[in-house]
Structure formats: structure tokens, C-alpha cells
Amino acid sequence: MASPSAHPAHDYEPAGELKIGQVGIANLRVRTLDVARLAAEMADRVKRAPKLFARAAVIVDFGGLAATPDAASARALLDGLREAGVLPVALAWGSSDNEKLSVELGLPLLAKFRAQYEPTAGAAAGAAEAATPAARQPVAASTAPAKAEAKARPAPAGQPGLIQATPVRSGQQVYADNRDLTVLTTVGAGAEVIADGSVHIYGALRGRALAGAQGDEKARIFCRAFHAELVAIAGNYKVLEDIPKELHGKPVQVWLENEELKIAVLE
Known part of the structure; x- marks a missing residue:
């Protein structure tokens, strides 16, 4: 009989390492079920x-x-979004009907990741979802609680800001949870900074x-040389194509005024 030491050692190392982290993902909140x-x-x-x-990657909300739509209507929307060039990867968490729909579609349900990107209660649905240049649009890292809940989490007294001393390179993300973020150098194309x-x-x-992710x-957003792919405050965003060319490369500040994103050169 072989001794215990003769048996091969078990390999307890996993074949894949799974980590849960901050995920950059868009949230499409459907207000009118018009697939086309x-x-x-x-x-x-x-x-x-x-x-x-x-x-x-897009969460469909x-x-x-x-x-909640039926499975056939939801599948038609998913197919339409794929043809449009995005990849629907999940449904936003919701009712029990929504949970049943996710099972029928073979998609996971995802709740909040980090941010609040819902439009204000007084914002018109059409304006929030319009695809015209320079329109206010909710971009989401995820689904999220109501704005009142998001604002109910005040920053601790004396909470210091997060300082990023090295460049933020393409594919990297820096997130300042419940505080300001200061980047001492550059934010490269394809990188993301959130506060x-x-x-x-x-x-x-x-x-x-x-x-203003919550x-x-x-x-506000301040930078020395503006070439941003996207800037957003409290879910209201603009992409570079929507911004006047005379602001490109300039030191600017970005702020929200009367639910409209403003960008101006720093004097």
C-alpha cells in the first residue's frame, strides 16, 4: 500500500482569477419602447x-x-442596439418581472456600480435622450438609486482629496470615492478619471x-489643456465633437448651470 506521501499533491490554484472592481459601463434608460x-x-x-x-458595453434599463416589455420586444431592442454598434450585456435591476425577463433573455441583472446618472425629476425625457449635438444626456456607469439617496451621503468632515501623481494612461481608471480628485500630470486618451x-x-x-458622480x-472639472473625449457632471455630458473647437487645447473649467453643461476658458 502506497504511503500518503506517494500521492500527487492537489493543485488548488484557480484556472482563472476573478475580481470585482469599478466597471466603466453605459446605462440606457428606455423611456419609449420604439426599437427603430x-x-x-x-x-x-x-x-x-x-x-x-x-x-x-450597455446595460438596458x-x-x-x-x-416591463415582453421577451420578443426586448430581443428586438437588443438586436437593434447590436446593429447600431453597441453591446448590450445586462438588464438593470428592477421588478420581479424584470428578473424573469433577464432569465428569458439569458442576460444578468446588474445593480449600481458607483455612480448616479439619472436626470433630474424636472428634466424632459425627450431632452435627456435626444441624440442631437450638444444635448444633455445621461451616461451611466450603472443603474443607481434616486438622486435624493445619492445626496444623502455627505462627505466626512475633513476628508482629503485623492491625489494622482503619475499620468493616467489609456485603459486606466482613477476613482475618488466621496471626495475631489487632483491629477498632477496628464489624463491620456482612453483613460478615465472620476470623482x-x-x-x-x-x-x-x-x-x-x-x-459629481453621485x-x-x-x-466642477478644471484642466490645463482641454482635449477631452468626454466630460460629465452629475450625469450630464458632452463629447469632444459637441464642443467648440476654439476651446480645444485651452485651460478650461466645466460646470453645470440650470441643468446645462457649461465649458469656458479659464482667465
């Missing part, structure tokens, strides 16, 4: 900003509808900057 219109709007977004939206407070960039901004409409 929704697909056309998405195709226009992809056309205007392909670096941001082409093959972008049916919470804006009076009733629940304001974002300060002392170099060129070539990637994406999102301030719904703070008083947050």
Missing part, C-alpha cells in the same frame, strides 16, 4: 463619438417604462473626466 428610434439614436451616438461608444466631488487636472485632459451638481 432607440437604435437610430444609438447609431448616431456611435457615429459622433466612435471612440467612446463603438462596441461599448426598462425602469422608465410603465410595464464624487470635483476633478482638477494640472496637465492635458485627453480621456474622460466625470465629476449626483453633486455643484462639482
